[in-house]
Amino acid sequence: MDLKFLASDRVEALVSHLMHQKAVYAPQRMGRHSVALDKVTNPAAVVLDYSRTMQSVKKYFQPPRDELLKFDLTDQSFAAATVEPLDAVLLGIHSYDRAAIDRLDYNFSQGQPEKNYLKRREGVIWVGVSYEPDEFHFSGSVGIGPLETEGFDVFLSRVGGGYQVETVTEKGGEILAGFDLPQAEQGKPSPGHFHQHIFLPQARLNEVMAASYSSPVWEETAQKCVGCGSCNIVCPTCYCFNVEENVDIKVTGGTRERIWDGCMLREFTEVAGGEVFRGGLAERQRHRVLRKFKYLSDRTGHPWCVGCGRCTAYCTAGISIVSIVNRCVSDFEKHPTTAV
Amino acid sequence: MKLNELIQPQEPRDLYLPTMATLRDIKPLNALETLYTVELPGGADLGHQPGQFVEVSLFGVGEAPFSISSSPTRKGTFELGIRKVGLLTEKLAALKPGDKLGIRGPFGHGIDVERFKGKDVLVVAGGIGLVPMRSLINFVLDRRDDFGRLIICYGSRSDEELLFTEEREAWKKDPGVDFHVTVDRGSPAWAGRTGVITTLIPGLELELGKTVCCVCGPPVMYRFVLLALKSRGLSDESIYMSLERRMKCGVGKCGHCQINHSYVCQDGPVYHYPDLKSLEEAL
Amino acid sequence: MAAKPRVAIFDFTGCEGCELNQLNFENQLLDMLGHVDIVEWREAMDDRPGEYDIAFVEGSLSTPDCIKRINEIRRRAKVLVAVGACAVQGGINSMKNTRPIEEVREEVYGKDKYLFPTLPALPLSSVVKVDVNVRGCPMTQIEFLKVFTALVMGKQPVEPTSAVCVECKLKENECVYERGMICLGPVTRGGCDAQCPSVGQYCTGCRGLVPEPNLKAMEDILVTHGLSVNEAWKRLHLYNSHELEGLKS
Known part of the structure; x- marks a missing residue:
């Protein structure tokens, strides 16, 4: 494998090199402690050493507000929204977020393939970066290590004084062409040490989660939960949405938009007439967790949780998805027959 | 199997664009329910199974699912029985024959x-x-x-x-x-x-x-x-x-x-x- | 199109800030006026005719006279819209509801208190049927415009019910709790685009409690973050005393 070395003080130069070819989106400082993905205008603002962004790259392919069509009320005509490929370099992406996009790709391509998402997905060059797991990451437990290069075109692994640069695909080689880098001489990058673990391998989790249906853990979690929906809104594999009409003040036209929605919110299952099909927070918590660890994995063999730790890190009430799953595991080991 | 290997490549489509249909008849069924007769452009066949539904929309108001009440054996138009309970249904009730409404579908798995x-x-x-x-x-x-x-x-x-x-x-x-x-x-x-x-x-x-x-x-x-x-x-x-x-x-x-x-x-x-x-x- | 809807605007106990906000639609005011006939608005004009299609009402009900007037407005209005925290949930005025009414009366009016009959400050909905709520202190222009266009189209506006947290997360705001401050966002209705947390403030709960609030969990959040539950509850009472008093009983 051909490995190059990118010294920390040349990161800026690399960003400039990429910006000459395509728009670049990368993590940048936002607020006092946080980092968010944004379009790069100043190469020096790019931050490659960070723990997580509140929103993942999902926001570029399924924007929080996404116009579906424009309508004209005067003649009841409409036009489809113009959807353009992102056609950009996504730089400094962690492996779990790349894995989340694989999952969304599946959701938006299987059954009825959706143009809005799939069109935006085109033309992306993925440049990944390794990370040091913090107190919330548990990607290792779902099989996605910090050095996982799957899905990336170029991957940067942190080593002393800079990054080891691996060209993963031909596309990756093309985007780096003309940017001279020396051979990497350093040793192997650190594979990272996780502080959070799910106690059971994914292959066995389906069985455990199936048996967890009537577990007291859902009611106990509900006691602590305010139902604010933050866990849905920050999740990189949540893709549920609602549709809204916006009418201009002249009342001559407007737009139909889809907006992010979440299964933790009360109205999510409410139908006209007032019936709410998942009324309690316990049922909603159960649905949220089983969607990540059972429903979609039954179908695909892959967990729909990528271990980014966002739902836990950004939960004001401190509800930990790892604790919920581990509680299900330990209950199962004590009483493996409580399956419904 | 890797996730991307599970995906069968198909041409992505516009899934959320309605077909503009014409309301042909409105008949009250009781104080709350109304039967709407709808015609697709050119009298096209909806091609549904009993039990399926369509998404009906009015621009500026919204979109909601309604089950199809007519039998697929009766061509030319289809019927929706709608109860007045929400935003959209209130506005639907105010429509007149000849008015346009958006239709997507038929959707779902009906009766085989x-x-x-x-x-x-x-x-x-x-x-x-x-x-x-x-x-x-x-x-x-x-x-x-x-x-x-x-x-x-x-x-x-x-x-x-x-x-x-x-x-x-x-x-x-x-x-x-x-x-x-x-x-x-x-x-x-x-x-x-x-x-x-x-x-x-x-x-x-x-x-x-x-x-x-x-x-x-x-x-x-x-x-x-x-x-x-x-x-x-x-x-x-x-x-x-x-x-x-x-x-x-x-x-x-x-x-x-x-x-x-x-x-x-x-x-x-x-x-x-x-x-x-x-x-x-x-x- | 049929005749333009006749609109009336009324105020009860409040600061009239929401109404001032309605006058501040410099860019949209003319468009708005194109759709409706404003037949009654003390803040902007002074003539008073009969029936209204839409009545926008600001302020809470705090005297026996208020009750009479709101009943009269309800009788004359097809659609009644409560505008702002005072009208929707009692607002700041309802803080007085946490104390014996006589004590409050005496404190404000002293020996003349008998000249000023008073009631606990009530949201409009506790006396008459309210068709639409425009929340917030003050109500936001964006939301008012949404409600306004919906009503002009003759449809029921959608009222946001999820917590402020949703909007903070969409904007990638650093959590107010991470900044060591109390924030009422987790139990407060959003729809405000998380205005206050977005500019370094905390959520004051002005839009009212979310439906079915889990206040016990909210208390745990405060405790885990080492913040004062008493202080938070005091702040929650600023706009929500009426509802909190109701939850108590």
């Missing part, structure tokens, strides 16, 4: 009528559950020779809320239809039967093994009807149920209609009862 052929068909419909079931009823009536007996159990909260008066009269008179109706609370003018829908089931003449049953009604009804049907000896395999959920996108993306792992807009709204047993949230 092929599997009903040669069988006695038992329909159990509560309240507006009769709206989609009417599609099946008229299908059977239009293809009379393909099916055995047609047995209809229809329950409503009150006689004022009963739907499809003329058609009900015709079913009552039709010697090929075994029609039963009951209301929870009858008005002084009500001369028919009073009691919940389950009270109709014990008295039915059923030929077990030859009967298939389709149930549709308010959420609270299913468990009780199921018990009544099973106590008559109907097998799980002979029972189908049409479930209501919040079908927003109709194409298995938006997540609102999910019952455990199942998307009602894809696997339902009509489920074969044995498949529902693994869905704890269903009934």
Whole structure:
């Protein structure tokens, strides 16, 4: 494998090199402690050493507000929204977020393939970066290590004084062409040490989660939960949405938009007439967790949780998805027959 | 297998753009319900199965799912029975023949009528559950020779809320239809039967093994009807149920209609009862 | 199109800030006026005719006279819109509801208290049927415009019910709790685009409690973050005393 070395003080130069070819989106400082993905205008603002962004790259392919069509009320005509490929370099992406996009790709391509998402997905060059797991990451437990290069075109692994640069695909080689880098001489990058673990391998989790249906853990979690929906809104594999009409003040036209929605919110299952099909927070918590660890994995063999730790890190009430799953595991080991 | 290997490459499509259809007729069914007759451009065939639904939208107001009430045997237009309960339905009620409305669909898994052929068909419909079931009823009536007996159990909260008066009269008179109706609370003018829908089931003449049953009604009804049907000896395999959920996108993306792992807009709204047993949230 | 809807605007106990906000629609005011006839608005004009299609009402009900007037407005209006925290949930005025009414009366009016009959400050909905709520202190222009266009189209506006947290997460705001401050966002209705947390403030709960609030869990959040539950509850009472008093009983 051909490995190059990118010294920390040349990161800026690399960003400039990429910006000459395509728009670049990368993590940048936002607020006092946080980092968010944004379009790069100043190469020096790019931050490659960070723990997580509140929103993942999902926001570029399924924007929080996404116009579906424009309508004209005067003649009841409409036009489809113009959807353009992102056609950009996504730089400094962690492996779990790349894995989340694989999952969304599946959701938006299987059954009825959706143009809005799939069109935006085109033309992306993925440049990944390794990370040091913090107190919330548990990607290792779902099989996605910090050095996982799957899905990336170029991957940067942190080593002393800079990054080891691996060209993963031909596309990756093309985007780096003309940017001279020396051979990497350093040793192997650190594979990272996780502080959070799910106690059971994914292959066995389906069985455990199936048996967890009537577990007291859902009611106990509900006691602590305010139902604010933050866990849905920050999740990189949540893709549920609602549709809204916006009418201009002249009342001559407007737009139909889809907006992010979440299964933790009360109205999510409410139908006209007032019936709410998942009324309690316990049922909603159960649905949220089983969607990540059972429903979609039954179908695909892959967990729909990528271990980014966002739902836990950004939960004001401190509800930990790892604790919920581990509680299900330990209950199962004590009483493996409580399956419904 | 890797996730991207599970994806079968297909051309992405615009899933959320409606076809602009024309409202041809509006007929009140009772104080709350209205029957809308809709025509696609050029009188195109909707191509639906009984039990399927469409997404109806009005620009600036919104979009919502409605079950198709007409039988696929009757071409040219299709019918939607709609209760006034929300934003969109209020505005729909104000439309006039000739007005435009957006249609997407048909969506979902309806009634596989092929599997009903040669069988006695038992329909159990509560309240507006009769709206989609009417599609099946008229299908059977239009293809009379393909099916055995047609047995209809229809329950409503009150006689004022009963739907499809003329058609009900015709079913009552039709010697090929075994029609039963009951209301929870009858008005002084009500001369028919009073009691919940389950009270109709014990008295039915059923030929077990030859009967298939389709149930549709308010959420609270299913468990009780199921018990009544099973106590008559109907097998799980002979029972189908049409479930209501919040079908927003109709194409298995938006997540609102999910019952455990199942998307009602894809696997339902009509489920074969044995498949529902693994869905704890269903009934 | 039929005749333009007749609109009336009324105020009860409040600061009239919401109404001032309605006058501040410099860019949209003319468009708005194109759709409706404003037949009654004390803040901007002074003539008073009969019936209204839409009545926008600001302020809470705090005297026997208020009750009479709101009943009269309800009788004359097809659609009644409560505008702002005072009208929707009682607002700041309802803080007085946490104390014996006589004590409050005496404190404000002293020996003349008998000249000023007073009631606990009530949201409009506790006396008459309210068709639409425009929440917030003050109500936001964006939301008012949405409600306004919906009503002009003759449809029921959608009222946001999820917590402020949703909007903070969409904007990638650093959580106020991470900044060591009390924030009422987790139990407060959003729809405000998380205005206050977005500019370094905390959520004051002005849009009212979310439906079915889990206040016990909210208390745990405060405790885990080492913040004062008493202080938070005091702040929650600023706009929500009426509802909190109701939850108590």
